[in-house]
Amino acid sequence: MDNLCGLWIDGEGRAHLTVARADGTREERVEEFRPFAWLAALPGGEAGPPLPAGVVLERLKGEGAFTVLAHAGSPTAYDALVALARETSTALDALRPAESQFLLQNRARLFGDLPFAQLRRCQLDIETGSADGSFSDAARPDDRVLAIGLQCGARQRLLTLGEMTDVAEKKLLEEFNAALRDEDPDVIEGHNLFKFDLDYLRQRAKRLKVPCAWGRFGQKATFRNSRLKVAERLIDFPRCDLPGRAVVDTYLLVQLHDISSRELSSYGLKDVAVHFGLTPEDGAGRTYLAGGEIHGMFFSDRARFLAYLADDLRETKGLADLLLPTFFEQTRTFPLLLQEATLRGTTAKIDLLFLEEYYHARQACPAPPEVAPFEGGFTRSFQEGVFRHVLHFDVASLYPSLLLAIGRNPRHDALGVFIPLLTRLRDYRLKYKQLARTAAGSDERAEAQARQASFKILINSFYGYLGFSGARFGDGELAAEVTRRGRKLLQSLIAEFGKNGCTILEADTDGIYLSSEQDFAAPEALLARVAPVLPAGIGLEYDGRYTAMWCYKAKNYALYDGEKITLRGSALRSRATEPFLKKLTDRLIHFLLGASPESPLSQLEHYRTQLAARALPVGEVAKSETLGQNPDTYERFIAEGGKPRRAAAEAALQLTPRPRMGDRVAYYITAKARGKTADWQRARPVALFDAAAAPYAPDYYLEKLDDWLERYGPFLGVKAVTSGQGELFGG
DNA sequence: GCGTGGTCAATACCT
């Protein structure tokens, strides 16, 4: 079986395919490609202007915003079509990139039945030096690329700079081009390679007049500014595309992974590698170099320098081993490139499956609908305080199950693609979930596990797709019907558990925490008594039990199972919280849940003393926030009198190089001064901490301790006392 | 100039 491992549409409109042969080698083929686009009408009407040469129009079946399909025989014809559409004000909708058009048109997918282990992967990492010891900057002539590390399967190529000259650096960049050409990888992986490695190499290559010929078929890289949405925040990065290859940034994959796991405190390679167990916690066997040491080590101890580079490559590969298979699976499912699978959202992916059917059926396509705001899941905190004998139940795949139970396709899905697709994906997932447990080989089990996990994510996003105004086949009313049934269902469960003598503690969307001493030993029996209230096709599951639960507020609670503590909610685990307050809250929770005999109050007093003496490290008091906009944008905004001003953004303006949107900025608050009272006027980056000239303001942080006590004291039986500490440390 | 009480936007989190 021939498996497609690379695809590129050239400027002449030809498709260049890289196909894996059975022996693992790669073969190139060229195929014809006819670009296409959807049009809202015949350009200029029935008696409109003549069509450009090479353009063929077809009227599509059915109703919809796009009733005409246009095929172009060449890129020139295609450009003429776009121009004609613009001149005649005819809405035109084209899939991007062209590679997706090709895949959709041929019902083809990348990788076919290629095992992940046979994907030709290459890790990349560069080390750079700076003439003056500061952070290396590609724009400075004398800051240089010292080494380029490539790891391709078992082969490692550590290319190094021969001498500190332009000639030598140019030679290094040329060697890199040659190495990539020889290894011919399907994928290039690196940690933060968009924002650092590739960007740095691009700048040096431009300066030294070396082409960035890193693509297949001898093609050059292209760069453009792009943006990725990771949960609530946007990340800005200079995207790099290589014809015929995928570029994968594990720094982005790690952040996408952390949306659901939320266990990472830093996204840096070294920390993440330890978290995932790729390197032992004590760093044994791993060579570490501080940023400032790298340049010197290149000359003083080359072996150590190279060991460090090799370890970076090893960790990067380990990360991609864990995080890339999901996207590899998606690429086999959707008509898109692997790189697109890592950088695009779920809407784009689901849209592609719809459009593939509509294209081949020659059916008119809708435009995305208006979606009115609608009510979501039922959420309520029923109790506050500490409870014992806690059980957790939840409904299995609530929203997908409800969608299938309703069985209705979105309003504009004339072909009825949605429900059959969801059914098929669910059946696939169940099949692979089974295989992940029972398959003979461990590789096979891992592959099945990756598939089922990837399908799970996809299935769960179908509901969100319906409610999104950018989804071509969205249907807000159907989404609203799903949540309405979900609320009703959860409330009937709450009532039923109540009838069975349980104390309901907290309910959120599809799950219920309750306390019941008599059922604690036999939760399955309780489940059997309650489950009959559920409609067919909806299953309730017993998910776990806990010796104690502290209920704080809606969506904010802590669980203790006798071994470990689980925290939920922004109040209890926000990464923006000052570390010393976070530690205090952790102590409180351990104490309340019976995991520790020590009251947090002694620690609180300790903090008071330390703060007063400014003995607490600045890292303990600093807040760290993710930037929601670029510092340059913020600067322009305030220059025009924009408000409100923000402490984190003000701190970002003080840093060089300036951080970007999506980066985290840690800052502390300095002393109050005349005309400088607000936080934003007193904020200073931790990176610029100066204990003598700009120490932190103890009174500011002592006040935070008072606020903490006022908020959490009642759970310890402490009445809130307002102290006058603030006056003692002013100025 | 300073505290207070209210609104609003931004951020981080949950299912």
Added chain:
DNA sequence: ACAGGTATTGACCACGCG
């Protein structure tokens, strides 16, 4: 550019007070 719901924080404004 998948959804809505909740908690928290800080900026800002109007206000009263001195």
